[in-house]
Amino acid sequence: CLASGLTVIAVEHLLQVVAHFAGRAVIEPYVASGLLHVSKPYPDLSDVQGQLSAKRALLIAAAGSHNLLFTGPPGTGKTLLASRLPGLLPPLNEQEALEVAA
Numbered sequence: 867c868l869a870s871g872l873t874v875i876a877v878e879h880l881l882q883v884v885a886h887f888a889g890r891a892v893i894e895p896y897v898a899s900g901l902l903h904v905s906k907p908y909p910d911l912s913d914v915q916g917q918l919s920a921k922r923a924l925l926i927a928a929a930g931s932h933n934l935l936f937t938g939p940p941g942t943g944k945t946l947l948a949s950r951l952p953g954l955l956p957p958l959n960e961q962e963a964l965e966v967a968a
Contacts, residue, residue: 908953
């Protein structure tokens with residue numbers, strides 16, 4: 867959770883909030899355990915066939931924090947390549963996660 871130190875109260879209906887703050891109902895707050903960690907590793911470029919120029923562009927963009935725009939007709943591998951980007955980047959610490967989420 868990027869918002870450590872906050873009390874989060876989840877409700878299904880606005881009337882539950884009114885009852886909670888009026889003292890008629892008690893809603894237990896949600897307790898976060900810190901940053902969420904990915905349980906499965908991200909896919910990497912090893913299973914992408916061909917696309918040498920696109921893979922090189924993806925690596926350069928990841929290494930240098932550059933922007934990248936994939937264009938082309940459906941079925942040419944744009945989403946496949948874009949889904950590999952998180953696996954090329956190092957894991958974020960809490961401060962970095964806050965920066966990229968803002």
